[in-house]
Amino acid sequence: MTVYIGLMCLVVLAWILDEKTKTNPYHNKIRIFSMIILAVSFILVSSFRYRIGFDYDMYNDFFKQVCSQSFTDVLKAHWKEPSYYIFSWLVGCVTDNYQIWLFVSGTFIIGSIFYITYKNTDSPWISYLLYISMHIFATNMNFLRQSMAAVVLFWGYKYLKNGNTIKYLLIVLLATTFHFSALIALPVYIVSRLPLNKIWCSIMSAICLIGIFAIKPAINLLAQFTVYSKYLDNPELQMYLGKGSIKTMLFQAVIMIITLIFTQKLYKKDKKNSYIFYISLISMTLILMGINVFIIERFSINFQLYFLIFIPQIISLYSADIEALNSKEKNDYEKIVSKSKQKQINDTKSLITFVLICFCIFNFALGAVNGYHKVYPYISIFNKEQAVDNNTFVSNLKK
Secondary structure (H helix, E strand, O other): OHHHHHHHHHHHHHHHHHHHOOOOOOHHHHHHHHHHHHHHHHHHHHHOEOOOOOOHHHHHHHHHHHHOOOHHHHHHHOOOOHHHHHHHHHHHOOOOOHHHHHHHHHHHHHHHHHHHHHHHOOOHHHHHHHHHHOOHHHHHOOOHHHHHHHHHHHHOHHHHHHOOHHHHHHHHHHHHOOOHHHHHHHHHHHHHOOOOOHHHHHHHHHHHHHHHHHHHHHHHHHHOOOHHHHHHHOOOOHHHHOOOOHHHHHHHHHHHHHHHHOHHHHHHHOHHHHHHHHHHHHHHHHHHHHHHOHHHHHHHHHHHOOHHHHHHHHHHHHHHHHHHHHHOOOOHHHHHHHHHHHHHHHHHHHHHHHHHHHHHHHHHHHHHHHOOOOOOOOOEHHHHHHOOOHHHHHHHHHO
């Protein structure tokens, strides 16, 4: 676990450096340099991993297989979701080294996440801390295809926010060529354009509540008539239709509930932010559904990255309140009152940030104890002897 803790410490150090150099004329350059150092650190950790994540061996086999095929054969075999395999094939034209493939795919995934959060938040360090503690980084090292699809959707964030339907539709279609689950972004986008009022909020909340309780019998029924029927007969796959871990999903649900609570305040700041309520509501619903049916958790992966922007936006609301107070002309009495209000706002912001950091550490610890998709503890190519197969890992957890 030392590697993951080290990454969290690097994020905190970069955050402290950013705060200390705010008045420095080279502040922006220092901030960009810190972000690049962090991104490279995460990419290297991702690239040097060895047999961590339940799907590691499967993706290794996929890569070796694609490397030995022609482009035509790749398209024939994977025409439904071709982009991941075409991407793999292109790298395979240069090398069949799986570690190189992990480096290239990691650079795309992690580089994209760090860049987009940096461009869309005032404090990207909070985003990077959440990236580890919400186990999104761990997810990216296990569900490789779906992580790429989620990143493509993340590139469409500005189209989602601005309601640019055609461009967002194209982004969703592109993401679907990496993993079919990205299609869920289409109905979610439609819902996100609903007006933010009591009627629609109540209707959608009721639908989501019904969905949480109805998902288990519905999935069992649908699985009998779809490709997932094999999950019913295979003991190793049955776990995906079983219950998920409350411990590892609870924090993500809490993060989404926090976003729901602050939606009104975000909406007052910018009327375009109405979509945040519906994205948060649906994401929370998918997480809670995932507690009843484990495989549903995979659909929530498509929206997790948005919260790396939402949470920093909530914290930045308090900075905006302080700026609003400073912008008003005041007499001596009003200045005294203003300073008092600024102190209260700063104290509230500091308290929220402190609680968030503590919560992040607590949630990361919970995930570490439970192994979280076999990504914890970290094993690299330099200590291969510690790697175990999936069955052994699960057996060790049960002891």
